[in-house]
Amino acid sequence: MITFEHVEKRYPDGTVAIGDLSFTAATGQLTTLVGPSGCGKTTSLRMINRLIQPTGGRILLDGEPTLDMDLITLRRRIGYVIQHVGLFPHRTVADNVATTARLAGIGKRAARTRATELLERVGLAPELAARYPWQLSGGQQQRVGVARALAADPDVLLMDEPFSAVDPVVRAQLQQQFLQLQRELGKTIVMVTHDIDEALTMGDRIAVFRTGGDLVRFAPPEELLREPGDRFVADFVGGDRGYRGLGFVHARSLTIDDEEALVVGAERAAGEAGWRPVVDAAGIPLGWSGPGEAGPVLAEQITVTSTPARRDDSLRRLLNAGLSAPDGRGIVVDGDGRYAGTVALAEITGALVRERGAAEPA
Numbered sequence: 001m002i003t004f005e006h007v008e009k010r011y012p013d014g015t016v017a018i019g020d021l022s023f024t025a026a027t028g029q030l031t032t033l034v035g036p037s038g039c040g041k042t043t044s045l046r047m048i049n050r051l052i053q054p055t056g057g058r059i060l061l062d063g064e065p066t067l068d069m070d071l072i073t074l075r076r077r078i079g080y081v082i083q084h085v086g087l088f089p090h091r092t093v094a095d096n097v098a099t100t101a102r103l104a105g106i107g108k109r110a111a112r113t114r115a116t117e118l119l120e121r122v123g124l125a126p127e128l129a130a131r132y133p134w135q136l137s138g139g140q141q142q143r144v145g146v147a148r149a150l151a152a153d154p155d156v157l158l159m160d161e162p163f164s165a166v167d168p169v170v171r172a173q174l175q176q177q178f179l180q181l182q183r184e185l186g187k188t189i190v191m192v193t194h195d196i197d198e199a200l201t202m203g204d205r206i207a208v209f210r211t212g213g214d215l216v217r218f219a220p221p222e223e224l225l226r227e228p229g230d231r232f233v234a235d236f237v238g239g240d241r242g243y244r245g246l247g248f249v250h251a252r253s254l255t256i257d258d259e260e261a262l263v264v265g266a267e268r269a270a271g272e273a274g275w276r277p278v279v280d281a282a283g284i285p286l287g288w289s290g291p292g293e294a295g296p297v298l299a300e301q302i303t304v305t306s307t308p309a310r311r312d313d314s315l316r317r318l319l320n321a322g323l324s325a326p327d328g329r330g331i332v333v334d335g336d337g338r339y340a341g342t343v344a345l346a347e348i349t350g351a352l353v354r355e356r357g358a359a360e361p362a
């Protein structure tokens, strides 16, 4: 748990980066700090590991003022990931990660084992371990940065725009993999971003800042989307927040039609009306076979438009599955990504109305 108590940061030139900031980042949760450029996000983050000294108030780590703690001990408990990862250029990927573990007092052999393990956990192929940072893509370097920050097994992870330097596709992958990792690790994380979508995707709680380190809102994402509270937050969250809010709503009940799918290569009977879902030999959905198509279902004839969703996915994903399918039935998959059936768009919108109603304050 990280607690800000009336924290102030006035830079020597008189700039008040943070006026009077109080909030608590809960243990085991991911808290995102979001707001326009220059609003004091980085300053707030760097005051946690004392890279920057507050000029007023105090910050506590699990109830203990950080100022009372030995700086080395404090830093060991806190991993730090920045945008341009700052890897050691003359050390291999494995050494970059192992170095942090070594600094935390872990033996040479154990540090190497740990490095290998962590590189795998962040999704890097083992053969990359022997490369140098410049031989990696931006996204891969960012993964190494995360592995390195985790190598000393800190309780706390601070991340400053960790995924901002990579393209949107890679960023989305990194976000999802990192969330998966966090589900396993349960670290206390404070993450800075200027991107509200990233803040909403990643955060258990979101702190929305205005210039001067002014905390205008501190809430879970679904609440922020449902009730922004004021104009600044509403504008910042954006006009399509109603739609995005569905990303946090799940259907408690949904009728799935377990209609049979066609396996690619199999014969489709002549004279059959309607679209039929098509799967590969392993049951992974490939798309749809169009109305009136007959004979063997050829891979190149499949209409590949649908994005499957799981039955327990958010209504946003289910709605997307329904809307991206050719005739208003979304493909539903099980946890392994195998075909489980279809769901009618009307069923999804029905669930949407029910769940929205349930979420409204009485």
Ligand code: ADP
Residues within 6 Å of the ligand: 011, 012, 013, 015, 016, 017, 035, 036, 037, 038, 039, 040, 041, 042, 043, 044
């Ligand atoms: P953010 O990360 O939200 O973009 P920062 O925390 O980096 O914002 O900066 C907050 C404010 O403090 C900005 O006005 C910035 O110009 C100012 N600032 C940051 N570092 C210094 C510094 N070393 N000296 C003076 N002003 C600074």
Ligand code: MG
Residues within 6 Å of the ligand: 041, 042, 043, 192
């Ligand atoms: Mg910043």
